[in-house]
Amino acid sequence: MKLMALAAAVLVLSGCSPVDDTDVKRLALPVAGSDRTDPMWNLWLGAWIAVLIVFVLVFGGMVYAMVRYRRRSDDEVPAQVRYNLPIEALYTIAPIIVVAVFFFHTVTSQNDMLKEVKNPDHTVTVVGSKWQWGFNYLDEDATQGDDVFDSGTPADPAELWLPVNESVRFELRSPDVIHSFWIPEFYFKMDVVPGRQNSFDLTPTREGTFTGRCAELCGLYHSRMLFEVHVVPRGEYDQHLSELKAAGDVGAPEGASEADQIAGLNEGTKQDEDVQEGAGN
Known part of the structure:
Protein backbone atom coordinates (compact mmCIF):
# COMPACT_ATOMS: atom_id res chain seq x y z
CA MET A 1 0.00 0.00 0.00
CA LYS A 2 2.80 2.41 0.90
CA LEU A 3 4.62 1.66 -2.33
CA MET A 4 1.47 2.21 -4.36
CA ALA A 5 0.79 5.54 -2.69
CA LEU A 6 4.40 6.60 -3.17
CA ALA A 7 4.41 5.59 -6.84
CA ALA A 8 1.18 7.53 -7.43
CA ALA A 9 2.55 10.64 -5.74
CA VAL A 10 5.80 10.49 -7.71
CA LEU A 11 3.77 10.08 -10.91
CA VAL A 12 1.76 13.19 -10.07
CA LEU A 13 4.89 15.21 -9.34
CA SER A 14 6.49 14.08 -12.59
CA GLY A 15 3.67 15.87 -14.44
CA CYS A 16 4.62 19.23 -12.91
CA SER A 17 6.33 21.91 -14.98
CA PRO A 18 8.02 25.30 -14.34
CA VAL A 19 5.90 26.88 -17.10
CA ASP A 20 2.54 25.47 -16.02
CA ASP A 21 -0.45 27.79 -15.49
CA THR A 22 -1.11 26.85 -11.85
CA ASP A 23 1.01 27.44 -8.75
CA VAL A 24 0.37 23.89 -7.56
CA LYS A 25 1.83 22.30 -10.70
CA ARG A 26 4.78 24.70 -10.50
CA LEU A 27 5.29 23.65 -6.88
CA ALA A 28 4.90 27.28 -5.72
CA LEU A 29 7.63 28.63 -8.02
CA PRO A 30 6.94 31.53 -10.42
CA VAL A 31 6.66 30.88 -14.15
CA ALA A 32 10.16 30.28 -15.50
CA GLY A 33 11.70 33.19 -17.41
CA SER A 34 15.34 32.35 -18.23
CA ASP A 35 17.55 29.66 -19.72
CA ARG A 36 18.97 28.86 -16.24
CA THR A 37 15.71 27.65 -14.73
CA ASP A 38 15.93 23.96 -15.68
CA PRO A 39 18.74 23.01 -13.23
CA MET A 40 16.95 24.78 -10.37
CA TRP A 41 13.61 23.24 -11.31
CA ASN A 42 15.08 19.72 -11.42
CA LEU A 43 16.68 20.25 -8.01
CA TRP A 44 13.42 21.62 -6.58
CA LEU A 45 11.38 18.74 -8.03
CA GLY A 46 13.89 16.19 -6.76
CA ALA A 47 13.72 17.73 -3.28
CA TRP A 48 9.93 17.38 -3.25
CA ILE A 49 10.17 13.73 -4.33
CA ALA A 50 12.83 13.00 -1.69
CA VAL A 51 10.77 14.68 1.04
CA LEU A 52 7.71 12.70 -0.04
CA ILE A 53 9.63 9.41 0.10
CA VAL A 54 10.98 10.18 3.57
CA PHE A 55 7.53 11.24 4.77
CA VAL A 56 5.86 8.06 3.52
CA LEU A 57 8.53 5.81 5.02
CA VAL A 58 8.63 7.57 8.40
CA PHE A 59 4.89 8.10 8.78
CA GLY A 60 4.18 4.61 7.47
CA GLY A 61 6.65 3.15 9.97
CA MET A 62 5.00 5.05 12.81
CA VAL A 63 1.52 3.83 11.85
CA TYR A 64 2.79 0.26 11.45
CA ALA A 65 4.44 0.33 14.88
CA MET A 66 1.30 1.71 16.54
CA VAL A 67 -0.90 -0.99 14.98
CA ARG A 68 1.49 -3.93 15.11
CA TYR A 69 2.69 -3.37 18.68
CA ARG A 70 -0.40 -1.85 20.27
CA ARG A 71 -1.47 -3.09 23.64
CA ARG A 72 -3.63 -6.22 23.40
CA SER A 73 -6.90 -7.01 25.16
CA ASP A 74 -5.09 -9.24 27.64
CA ASP A 75 -3.19 -6.13 28.81
CA GLU A 76 0.15 -7.82 28.17
CA VAL A 77 3.04 -5.38 27.79
CA PRO A 78 5.01 -5.89 24.54
CA ALA A 79 8.53 -7.22 24.87
CA GLN A 80 11.00 -4.46 25.83
CA VAL A 81 14.49 -4.18 24.29
CA ARG A 82 17.39 -1.89 25.09
CA TYR A 83 18.48 -1.37 21.51
CA ASN A 84 17.96 -2.51 17.94
CA LEU A 85 21.20 -2.40 16.00
CA PRO A 86 19.73 -2.59 12.46
CA ILE A 87 17.27 0.26 13.17
CA GLU A 88 19.95 2.40 14.81
CA ALA A 89 22.28 1.82 11.85
CA LEU A 90 19.45 2.74 9.47
CA TYR A 91 18.58 6.08 11.08
CA THR A 92 22.28 6.95 11.29
CA ILE A 93 23.34 6.00 7.78
CA ALA A 94 20.17 6.98 5.89
CA PRO A 95 20.36 10.73 6.74
CA ILE A 96 24.03 10.77 5.69
CA ILE A 97 23.09 9.26 2.33
CA VAL A 98 20.22 11.74 1.88
CA VAL A 99 22.46 14.73 2.67
CA ALA A 100 25.21 13.43 0.36
CA VAL A 101 22.76 13.02 -2.52
CA PHE A 102 21.32 16.50 -1.94
CA PHE A 103 24.83 17.96 -1.79
CA PHE A 104 25.85 16.29 -5.07
CA HIS A 105 22.80 17.49 -6.97
CA THR A 106 23.02 20.98 -5.45
CA VAL A 107 26.62 21.40 -6.59
CA THR A 108 25.78 19.99 -10.03
CA SER A 109 22.84 22.38 -10.44
CA GLN A 110 24.93 25.31 -9.20
CA ASN A 111 27.68 24.57 -11.72
CA ASP A 112 25.14 24.38 -14.55
CA MET A 113 23.58 27.70 -13.55
CA LEU A 114 26.94 29.44 -13.26
CA LYS A 115 28.26 28.41 -16.67
CA GLU A 116 29.59 31.45 -18.49
CA VAL A 117 28.58 32.47 -21.98
CA LYS A 118 31.68 32.83 -24.13
CA ASN A 119 30.59 36.06 -25.84
CA PRO A 120 27.42 37.45 -24.20
CA ASP A 121 25.27 39.72 -26.33
CA HIS A 122 24.99 42.37 -23.61
CA THR A 123 26.72 43.41 -20.39
CA VAL A 124 24.95 45.20 -17.55
CA THR A 125 26.73 46.54 -14.48
CA VAL A 126 24.41 46.24 -11.48
CA VAL A 127 25.10 48.64 -8.60
CA GLY A 128 23.33 47.91 -5.33
CA SER A 129 23.66 50.63 -2.70
CA LYS A 130 21.69 51.78 0.34
CA TRP A 131 18.88 51.61 -0.73
CA GLN A 132 18.54 51.69 -4.47
CA TRP A 133 19.61 49.97 -7.66
CA GLY A 134 21.44 51.29 -10.68
CA PHE A 135 21.92 49.55 -14.04
CA ASN A 136 24.66 50.58 -16.46
CA TYR A 137 24.13 49.25 -20.01
CA LEU A 138 27.48 48.61 -21.66
CA ASP A 139 26.08 48.44 -25.20
CA GLU A 140 28.12 50.80 -27.35
CA ASP A 141 26.50 49.80 -30.65
CA ALA A 142 23.01 50.59 -29.38
CA THR A 143 23.94 54.01 -28.00
CA GLN A 144 26.52 55.22 -30.54
CA GLY A 145 29.50 54.96 -28.23
CA ASP A 146 27.96 56.07 -24.93
CA ASP A 147 27.01 53.86 -21.99
CA VAL A 148 23.67 54.76 -20.46
CA PHE A 149 22.02 53.87 -17.18
CA ASP A 150 18.78 53.42 -15.28
CA SER A 151 18.65 54.33 -11.59
CA GLY A 152 16.03 54.79 -8.89
CA THR A 153 15.21 55.34 -5.25
CA PRO A 154 13.08 53.48 -2.67
CA ALA A 155 10.23 55.87 -3.55
CA ASP A 156 10.78 55.53 -7.31
CA PRO A 157 12.29 52.08 -8.05
CA ALA A 158 14.76 51.66 -10.89
CA GLU A 159 13.90 49.82 -14.10
CA LEU A 160 16.02 47.13 -15.72
CA TRP A 161 15.41 46.55 -19.43
CA LEU A 162 16.53 43.33 -21.11
CA PRO A 163 16.08 41.97 -24.66
CA VAL A 164 14.33 38.61 -24.84
CA ASN A 165 16.30 35.57 -26.08
CA GLU A 166 19.65 37.42 -25.96
CA SER A 167 22.37 36.55 -23.46
CA VAL A 168 23.28 39.05 -20.75
CA ARG A 169 26.26 39.22 -18.38
CA PHE A 170 25.46 40.87 -15.04
CA GLU A 171 28.43 42.41 -13.23
CA LEU A 172 27.51 43.04 -9.59
CA ARG A 173 29.00 45.89 -7.56
CA SER A 174 28.32 47.48 -4.14
CA PRO A 175 29.96 50.55 -2.55
CA ASP A 176 28.57 49.98 0.96
CA VAL A 177 27.10 46.74 2.36
CA ILE A 178 26.15 43.29 1.08
CA HIS A 179 23.03 43.23 -1.08
CA SER A 180 21.57 40.38 -3.14
CA PHE A 181 20.38 40.72 -6.74
CA TRP A 182 17.28 38.56 -7.23
CA THR A 205 13.33 33.64 -22.42
CA ARG A 206 9.93 35.16 -21.65
CA GLU A 207 8.65 38.66 -22.33
CA GLY A 208 6.95 40.42 -19.48
CA THR A 209 7.32 42.78 -16.52
CA PHE A 210 8.71 41.29 -13.31
CA THR A 211 9.68 42.59 -9.89
CA GLY A 212 13.28 42.23 -8.73
CA ARG A 213 14.41 42.78 -5.18
CA CYS A 214 17.25 42.64 -2.69
CA ALA A 215 17.33 39.24 -0.98
CA GLU A 216 19.88 40.16 1.70
CA LEU A 217 18.94 42.09 4.84
CA CYS A 218 20.92 45.27 4.17
CA GLY A 219 19.50 47.87 6.51
CA LEU A 220 16.61 50.18 7.26
CA TYR A 221 14.95 50.28 3.81
CA HIS A 222 15.82 46.76 2.70
CA SER A 223 12.16 45.92 2.07
CA ARG A 224 11.84 48.88 -0.32
CA MET A 225 14.94 48.02 -2.34
CA LEU A 226 12.96 46.90 -5.39
CA PHE A 227 13.33 47.27 -9.13
CA GLU A 228 11.14 46.58 -12.15
CA VAL A 229 12.35 44.23 -14.89
CA HIS A 230 11.14 44.65 -18.48
CA VAL A 231 11.94 41.78 -20.85
CA VAL A 232 11.09 43.10 -24.30
CA PRO A 233 11.87 42.57 -28.00
CA ARG A 234 15.24 43.93 -29.18
CA GLY A 235 13.66 46.92 -30.90
CA GLU A 236 12.03 48.15 -27.68
CA TYR A 237 15.28 47.58 -25.81
CA ASP A 238 17.25 49.73 -28.29
CA GLN A 239 14.56 52.41 -28.16
CA HIS A 240 14.77 52.54 -24.35
CA LEU A 241 18.55 52.96 -24.46
CA SER A 242 18.14 55.79 -26.99
CA GLU A 243 15.61 57.46 -24.68
CA LEU A 244 18.06 57.25 -21.80
CA LYS A 245 20.73 58.91 -23.91
CA ALA A 246 18.33 61.66 -24.98
CA ALA A 247 17.42 62.25 -21.32
CA GLY A 248 21.10 62.70 -20.43
CA ASP A 249 21.42 59.48 -18.43
CA VAL A 250 24.87 58.85 -19.90
CA GLY A 251 27.82 57.32 -18.08
CA ALA A 252 27.42 55.31 -14.90
CA PRO A 253 24.68 55.48 -12.25
CA GLU A 254 25.43 57.29 -9.01
CA GLY A 255 27.49 55.08 -6.76
CA ALA A 256 29.08 53.12 -9.61
CA SER A 257 32.38 55.01 -9.49
CA GLU A 258 32.90 53.80 -5.90
CA ALA A 259 31.37 50.37 -6.42
CA ASP A 260 34.76 48.62 -6.47
CA GLN A 261 35.83 50.27 -3.22
CA ILE A 262 34.71 49.63 0.34
CA ALA A 263 33.38 52.78 1.97
CA GLY A 264 35.48 53.95 4.91
CA LEU A 265 38.58 52.02 3.85
CA ASN A 266 39.65 54.11 0.85
CA GLU A 267 40.51 57.80 0.81
CA GLY A 268 39.27 60.06 -1.92
CA THR A 269 35.92 58.40 -2.57
CA LYS A 270 32.81 60.52 -2.99
CA GLN A 271 31.38 59.22 0.29
CA ASP A 272 34.53 60.20 2.18
CA GLU A 273 34.43 63.66 0.63
CA ASP A 274 30.78 64.08 1.62
CA VAL A 275 31.60 63.10 5.20
CA GLN A 276 34.47 65.59 5.32
CA GLU A 277 32.27 68.37 3.92
CA GLY A 278 29.59 67.58 6.49
CA ALA A 279 32.14 67.70 9.31
CA GLY A 280 33.42 71.05 8.05
CA ASN A 281 29.95 72.51 8.10
Whole structure:
Protein backbone atom coordinates (compact mmCIF):
# COMPACT_ATOMS: atom_id res chain seq x y z
CA MET A 1 0.00 0.00 0.00
CA LYS A 2 2.80 2.41 0.90
CA LEU A 3 4.62 1.66 -2.33
CA MET A 4 1.47 2.21 -4.36
CA ALA A 5 0.79 5.54 -2.69
CA LEU A 6 4.40 6.60 -3.17
CA ALA A 7 4.41 5.59 -6.84
CA ALA A 8 1.18 7.53 -7.43
CA ALA A 9 2.55 10.64 -5.74
CA VAL A 10 5.80 10.49 -7.71
CA LEU A 11 3.77 10.08 -10.91
CA VAL A 12 1.76 13.19 -10.07
CA LEU A 13 4.89 15.21 -9.34
CA SER A 14 6.49 14.08 -12.59
CA GLY A 15 3.67 15.87 -14.44
CA CYS A 16 4.62 19.23 -12.91
CA SER A 17 6.33 21.91 -14.98
CA PRO A 18 8.02 25.30 -14.34
CA VAL A 19 5.90 26.88 -17.10
CA ASP A 20 2.54 25.47 -16.02
CA ASP A 21 -0.45 27.79 -15.49
CA THR A 22 -1.11 26.85 -11.85
CA ASP A 23 1.01 27.44 -8.75
CA VAL A 24 0.37 23.89 -7.56
CA LYS A 25 1.83 22.30 -10.70
CA ARG A 26 4.78 24.70 -10.50
CA LEU A 27 5.29 23.65 -6.88
CA ALA A 28 4.90 27.28 -5.72
CA LEU A 29 7.63 28.63 -8.02
CA PRO A 30 6.94 31.53 -10.42
CA VAL A 31 6.66 30.88 -14.15
CA ALA A 32 10.16 30.28 -15.50
CA GLY A 33 11.70 33.19 -17.41
CA SER A 34 15.34 32.35 -18.23
CA ASP A 35 17.55 29.66 -19.72
CA ARG A 36 18.97 28.86 -16.24
CA THR A 37 15.71 27.65 -14.73
CA ASP A 38 15.93 23.96 -15.68
CA PRO A 39 18.74 23.01 -13.23
CA MET A 40 16.95 24.78 -10.37
CA TRP A 41 13.61 23.24 -11.31
CA ASN A 42 15.08 19.72 -11.42
CA LEU A 43 16.68 20.25 -8.01
CA TRP A 44 13.42 21.62 -6.58
CA LEU A 45 11.38 18.74 -8.03
CA GLY A 46 13.89 16.19 -6.76
CA ALA A 47 13.72 17.73 -3.28
CA TRP A 48 9.93 17.38 -3.25
CA ILE A 49 10.17 13.73 -4.33
CA ALA A 50 12.83 13.00 -1.69
CA VAL A 51 10.77 14.68 1.04
CA LEU A 52 7.71 12.70 -0.04
CA ILE A 53 9.63 9.41 0.10
CA VAL A 54 10.98 10.18 3.57
CA PHE A 55 7.53 11.24 4.77
CA VAL A 56 5.86 8.06 3.52
CA LEU A 57 8.53 5.81 5.02
CA VAL A 58 8.63 7.57 8.40
CA PHE A 59 4.89 8.10 8.78
CA GLY A 60 4.18 4.61 7.47
CA GLY A 61 6.65 3.15 9.97
CA MET A 62 5.00 5.05 12.81
CA VAL A 63 1.52 3.83 11.85
CA TYR A 64 2.79 0.26 11.45
CA ALA A 65 4.44 0.33 14.88
CA MET A 66 1.30 1.71 16.54
CA VAL A 67 -0.90 -0.99 14.98
CA ARG A 68 1.49 -3.93 15.11
CA TYR A 69 2.69 -3.37 18.68
CA ARG A 70 -0.40 -1.85 20.27
CA ARG A 71 -1.47 -3.09 23.64
CA ARG A 72 -3.63 -6.22 23.40
CA SER A 73 -6.90 -7.01 25.16
CA ASP A 74 -5.09 -9.24 27.64
CA ASP A 75 -3.19 -6.13 28.81
CA GLU A 76 0.15 -7.82 28.17
CA VAL A 77 3.04 -5.38 27.79
CA PRO A 78 5.01 -5.89 24.54
CA ALA A 79 8.53 -7.22 24.87
CA GLN A 80 11.00 -4.46 25.83
CA VAL A 81 14.49 -4.18 24.29
CA ARG A 82 17.39 -1.89 25.09
CA TYR A 83 18.48 -1.37 21.51
CA ASN A 84 17.96 -2.51 17.94
CA LEU A 85 21.20 -2.40 16.00
CA PRO A 86 19.73 -2.59 12.46
CA ILE A 87 17.27 0.26 13.17
CA GLU A 88 19.95 2.40 14.81
CA ALA A 89 22.28 1.82 11.85
CA LEU A 90 19.45 2.74 9.47
CA TYR A 91 18.58 6.08 11.08
CA THR A 92 22.28 6.95 11.29
CA ILE A 93 23.34 6.00 7.78
CA ALA A 94 20.17 6.98 5.89
CA PRO A 95 20.36 10.73 6.74
CA ILE A 96 24.03 10.77 5.69
CA ILE A 97 23.09 9.26 2.33
CA VAL A 98 20.22 11.74 1.88
CA VAL A 99 22.46 14.73 2.67
CA ALA A 100 25.21 13.43 0.36
CA VAL A 101 22.76 13.02 -2.52
CA PHE A 102 21.32 16.50 -1.94
CA PHE A 103 24.83 17.96 -1.79
CA PHE A 104 25.85 16.29 -5.07
CA HIS A 105 22.80 17.49 -6.97
CA THR A 106 23.02 20.98 -5.45
CA VAL A 107 26.62 21.40 -6.59
CA THR A 108 25.78 19.99 -10.03
CA SER A 109 22.84 22.38 -10.44
CA GLN A 110 24.93 25.31 -9.20
CA ASN A 111 27.68 24.57 -11.72
CA ASP A 112 25.14 24.38 -14.55
CA MET A 113 23.58 27.70 -13.55
CA LEU A 114 26.94 29.44 -13.26
CA LYS A 115 28.26 28.41 -16.67
CA GLU A 116 29.59 31.45 -18.49
CA VAL A 117 28.58 32.47 -21.98
CA LYS A 118 31.68 32.83 -24.13
CA ASN A 119 30.59 36.06 -25.84
CA PRO A 120 27.42 37.45 -24.20
CA ASP A 121 25.27 39.72 -26.33
CA HIS A 122 24.99 42.37 -23.61
CA THR A 123 26.72 43.41 -20.39
CA VAL A 124 24.95 45.20 -17.55
CA THR A 125 26.73 46.54 -14.48
CA VAL A 126 24.41 46.24 -11.48
CA VAL A 127 25.10 48.64 -8.60
CA GLY A 128 23.33 47.91 -5.33
CA SER A 129 23.66 50.63 -2.70
CA LYS A 130 21.69 51.78 0.34
CA TRP A 131 18.88 51.61 -0.73
CA GLN A 132 18.54 51.69 -4.47
CA TRP A 133 19.61 49.97 -7.66
CA GLY A 134 21.44 51.29 -10.68
CA PHE A 135 21.92 49.55 -14.04
CA ASN A 136 24.66 50.58 -16.46
CA TYR A 137 24.13 49.25 -20.01
CA LEU A 138 27.48 48.61 -21.66
CA ASP A 139 26.08 48.44 -25.20
CA GLU A 140 28.12 50.80 -27.35
CA ASP A 141 26.50 49.80 -30.65
CA ALA A 142 23.01 50.59 -29.38
CA THR A 143 23.94 54.01 -28.00
CA GLN A 144 26.52 55.22 -30.54
CA GLY A 145 29.50 54.96 -28.23
CA ASP A 146 27.96 56.07 -24.93
CA ASP A 147 27.01 53.86 -21.99
CA VAL A 148 23.67 54.76 -20.46
CA PHE A 149 22.02 53.87 -17.18
CA ASP A 150 18.78 53.42 -15.28
CA SER A 151 18.65 54.33 -11.59
CA GLY A 152 16.03 54.79 -8.89
CA THR A 153 15.21 55.34 -5.25
CA PRO A 154 13.08 53.48 -2.67
CA ALA A 155 10.23 55.87 -3.55
CA ASP A 156 10.78 55.53 -7.31
CA PRO A 157 12.29 52.08 -8.05
CA ALA A 158 14.76 51.66 -10.89
CA GLU A 159 13.90 49.82 -14.10
CA LEU A 160 16.02 47.13 -15.72
CA TRP A 161 15.41 46.55 -19.43
CA LEU A 162 16.53 43.33 -21.11
CA PRO A 163 16.08 41.97 -24.66
CA VAL A 164 14.33 38.61 -24.84
CA ASN A 165 16.30 35.57 -26.08
CA GLU A 166 19.65 37.42 -25.96
CA SER A 167 22.37 36.55 -23.46
CA VAL A 168 23.28 39.05 -20.75
CA ARG A 169 26.26 39.22 -18.38
CA PHE A 170 25.46 40.87 -15.04
CA GLU A 171 28.43 42.41 -13.23
CA LEU A 172 27.51 43.04 -9.59
CA ARG A 173 29.00 45.89 -7.56
CA SER A 174 28.32 47.48 -4.14
CA PRO A 175 29.96 50.55 -2.55
CA ASP A 176 28.57 49.98 0.96
CA VAL A 177 27.10 46.74 2.36
CA ILE A 178 26.15 43.29 1.08
CA HIS A 179 23.03 43.23 -1.08
CA SER A 180 21.57 40.38 -3.14
CA PHE A 181 20.38 40.72 -6.74
CA TRP A 182 17.28 38.56 -7.23
CA ILE A 183 14.73 38.19 -10.01
CA PRO A 184 12.40 35.34 -8.91
CA GLU A 185 11.28 34.46 -12.46
CA PHE A 186 14.91 33.76 -13.39
CA TYR A 187 15.25 31.27 -10.47
CA PHE A 188 18.57 32.93 -9.71
CA LYS A 189 20.08 35.33 -7.23
CA MET A 190 23.61 36.32 -6.29
CA ASP A 191 25.10 38.44 -3.52
CA VAL A 192 26.44 41.91 -4.30
CA VAL A 193 29.49 42.15 -2.05
CA PRO A 194 31.63 45.28 -1.44
CA GLY A 195 35.11 44.84 -2.89
CA ARG A 196 34.16 41.64 -4.74
CA GLN A 197 33.34 41.47 -8.45
CA ASN A 198 30.63 38.84 -8.77
CA SER A 199 29.07 38.13 -12.15
CA PHE A 200 26.77 35.65 -13.87
CA ASP A 201 25.28 35.07 -17.32
CA LEU A 202 21.80 34.13 -18.46
CA THR A 203 19.31 34.62 -21.27
CA PRO A 204 15.76 35.92 -20.58
CA THR A 205 13.33 33.64 -22.42
CA ARG A 206 9.93 35.16 -21.65
CA GLU A 207 8.65 38.66 -22.33
CA GLY A 208 6.95 40.42 -19.48
CA THR A 209 7.32 42.78 -16.52
CA PHE A 210 8.71 41.29 -13.31
CA THR A 211 9.68 42.59 -9.89
CA GLY A 212 13.28 42.23 -8.73
CA ARG A 213 14.41 42.78 -5.18
CA CYS A 214 17.25 42.64 -2.69
CA ALA A 215 17.33 39.24 -0.98
CA GLU A 216 19.88 40.16 1.70
CA LEU A 217 18.94 42.09 4.84
CA CYS A 218 20.92 45.27 4.17
CA GLY A 219 19.50 47.87 6.51
CA LEU A 220 16.61 50.18 7.26
CA TYR A 221 14.95 50.28 3.81
CA HIS A 222 15.82 46.76 2.70
CA SER A 223 12.16 45.92 2.07
CA ARG A 224 11.84 48.88 -0.32
CA MET A 225 14.94 48.02 -2.34
CA LEU A 226 12.96 46.90 -5.39
CA PHE A 227 13.33 47.27 -9.13
CA GLU A 228 11.14 46.58 -12.15
CA VAL A 229 12.35 44.23 -14.89
CA HIS A 230 11.14 44.65 -18.48
CA VAL A 231 11.94 41.78 -20.85
CA VAL A 232 11.09 43.10 -24.30
CA PRO A 233 11.87 42.57 -28.00
CA ARG A 234 15.24 43.93 -29.18
CA GLY A 235 13.66 46.92 -30.90
CA GLU A 236 12.03 48.15 -27.68
CA TYR A 237 15.28 47.58 -25.81
CA ASP A 238 17.25 49.73 -28.29
CA GLN A 239 14.56 52.41 -28.16
CA HIS A 240 14.77 52.54 -24.35
CA LEU A 241 18.55 52.96 -24.46
CA SER A 242 18.14 55.79 -26.99
CA GLU A 243 15.61 57.46 -24.68
CA LEU A 244 18.06 57.25 -21.80
CA LYS A 245 20.73 58.91 -23.91
CA ALA A 246 18.33 61.66 -24.98
CA ALA A 247 17.42 62.25 -21.32
CA GLY A 248 21.10 62.70 -20.43
CA ASP A 249 21.42 59.48 -18.43
CA VAL A 250 24.87 58.85 -19.90
CA GLY A 251 27.82 57.32 -18.08
CA ALA A 252 27.42 55.31 -14.90
CA PRO A 253 24.68 55.48 -12.25
CA GLU A 254 25.43 57.29 -9.01
CA GLY A 255 27.49 55.08 -6.76
CA ALA A 256 29.08 53.12 -9.61
CA SER A 257 32.38 55.01 -9.49
CA GLU A 258 32.90 53.80 -5.90
CA ALA A 259 31.37 50.37 -6.42
CA ASP A 260 34.76 48.62 -6.47
CA GLN A 261 35.83 50.27 -3.22
CA ILE A 262 34.71 49.63 0.34
CA ALA A 263 33.38 52.78 1.97
CA GLY A 264 35.48 53.95 4.91
CA LEU A 265 38.58 52.02 3.85
CA ASN A 266 39.65 54.11 0.85
CA GLU A 267 40.51 57.80 0.81
CA GLY A 268 39.27 60.06 -1.92
CA THR A 269 35.92 58.40 -2.57
CA LYS A 270 32.81 60.52 -2.99
CA GLN A 271 31.38 59.22 0.29
CA ASP A 272 34.53 60.20 2.18
CA GLU A 273 34.43 63.66 0.63
CA ASP A 274 30.78 64.08 1.62
CA VAL A 275 31.60 63.10 5.20
CA GLN A 276 34.47 65.59 5.32
CA GLU A 277 32.27 68.37 3.92
CA GLY A 278 29.59 67.58 6.49
CA ALA A 279 32.14 67.70 9.31
CA GLY A 280 33.42 71.05 8.05
CA ASN A 281 29.95 72.51 8.10
